[in-house]
Amino acid sequence: MAVKTGAQIIWESLVKEGVEVVFGYPGGTILPTYDAMLDYPSIHHVLARHEQGATHAADGYARASGKVGVAIATSGPGATNMVTGIATAQLDSSPIVCITGQVGTTVIGSDAFQEVDITGVTLPITKHNYMVTRVQDLAGTIREAFHVAREGRPGPVLVDVPKDVQNSKCEFVYPDTPILYPRRRAPAQTPSEQLARAAEMISKAERPVILAGHGVLISGAMQKLIEFADKTQIPVALTLLGLGVFPRQHPLCLGMMGMHGEAYANRAVQSADLLIAVGMRFDDRVTGNLKTYAKHAKKIHIEIDPSEIAKNVRVDLPILGDAYGVLDQLLPLVTSAPREAWHAQIHEWQMETGARDVLRKEEGDGLIPAQVIHSLWQVTEGNAIVVSDVGQNQMWEAQYYRHDIPRGLITSGGLGTMGFALPAAIGAKFARRDAEVWVVAGDGGFQMTQAELATLQQERLKLNIAIINNGFLGMVRQWQEFFYGRRYAATPILSPDFVKLADAHGIAARRVTRREDVVPAIEAARQSAETMLIDFRVEQEDAVYPMVPAGADLHDMIRRPVEPAK
């Protein structure tokens, strides 16, 4: 009989779950757990500089590996600092387990020092959360927490453990299966009539488009999607979180759709007679004005979460289920078709878009952000894991880094959390030690979590950091330029000297202001065995094109002005 303390049970359980790394920050009420940690050397603890960073790192680890990420914090401010990271994971269906200390059970509710009702606070932003009040329930709760985090549509789970529960003892038994209350509904089996109807709709369609999202990645349906598109010759448009689930270089790939999507992808969606949505949720950034969204298209929605069906867009045929399972069953039922006229039409739109591409701009002294990202893509041959921040840098990355591999892009899509990139990249690097990991961040977002530079140095981690520095909170500035008469309220931002900042952390860095220095800087970073930071001083008032203004029709795009040929 193995009697353990609650603190030991936490680590024993993490070992059983195969956890190799946790991201955390110690404090009063989680001290027993930190004390016990020293006896579990198989799990590496990464000391973040802020609990938000720890949570993003767990998230980045989860997204890079497909496994559950783990973050640990103390009660009160430690726990509330996790809130942004938890909400980020919730909106992007990322599986993380957050373990928080809590004040002793005898003083709960008394406003004790560093007490906060964290299960109450995180109730609406977790997939589920628990407060464990008896040590006997601890192992089973952690077992269940990991199960809930990764099953179905994944998400964050928080386990709050009062200090006395960590100190109490009981026999450690890790259940083989989670002791979830029996649920009536078995996982949905897709009725064959639905599949037959879908196949019929697909064979009748003349202008179909597949809309692929994060769900394809989560279910591991990438290869099935390629087979499906190849067989049916249906072009594939991607959501932001879907980038990489279908190779960008595939002839049927339309790239990203939506607010900053490719103009031809949006046109294809608006002109389509059939949309086949796979593992995506018709987010407002994807649809624009719902009243005019793909008006002529019938819609098939392949989705694992029933609450996403008909939430935003009325669908003609919902198919509940895992993307892999549904595509696997649908594949033999669909017929091949050349769809030449449709491809020709899309190709024509593509040509028109190409004429506006900023990459065609003449060589000049200044740096164009899109060109920096394009160079990054070329030099890394599209094989890096890029962790982007939020804003213009994120959209330029999405447009100009052509992702061919799944999990090649990690970014905060749903919540749009500035400051995500650096800590998430730390997590991603722990998940993929062999991979080349690049942080792409703006000067604003980078400053939100730049304290994590110290974390990565303490871990002697090799990252590559590209700051797209334009001296503005660029995306907000762009909105002010387009919609607020260029009144730049609070968007000019002074940054520290990032080269000196890196130097203060013992991190090599260089500043790049000329186009000819971009590629050598990227190559130098790649060749260095240690982290290198590059401060790219780019044109200050460049905008992300095309842009569908919030709430506007998807075909109503602000386009980059065509420059007269010289």
Next chain:
Amino acid sequence: MKHTLVALVEDKPGVLNRVASLFRRRAFNIESLTVGRTHEPAVSRMTILVDTEQTAPNLVEANLMKLINVVDVQDVTALPTVMRDLALIKVKANTSQLAEINQLAEIFRGKIVDVASDSVIIEITGDEDKISGLLDLLRPRGILEMVRTGQVAMVRGSTHQDGNGHN
């Protein structure tokens, strides 16, 4: 139009909070919500009336099923269902009016459960229409106080919902 959902939930702390939080954050319009024990000690039962003018009942159902503590949800609107609501109504009445009020209550199968010098409490159980009918008649006499439990619902016949995965 109203839809009636019956939800079986685990009897654990905070479950009502989770359900209420869901309705609030999704901006679901809920007419009434009752919660009570069932024949199984670990399971509570909620009856939820959804105002379908503003809220799609299937979205309420799907979102409820996402809560880990929710065992089952059934939309019983289209099924033959017994619906009951209990009301306690305190009405102004002097002793000379007692007989008349008693008669009125009996017509609606209600009964007087408390008598004071200037008021009585009537207890009535029934569906919404029946209680509204009695209230309409009592209103001119002066309703001093009223409390209603909200609707509870159970499907007629041999089918049953329980917490063991059977239906």
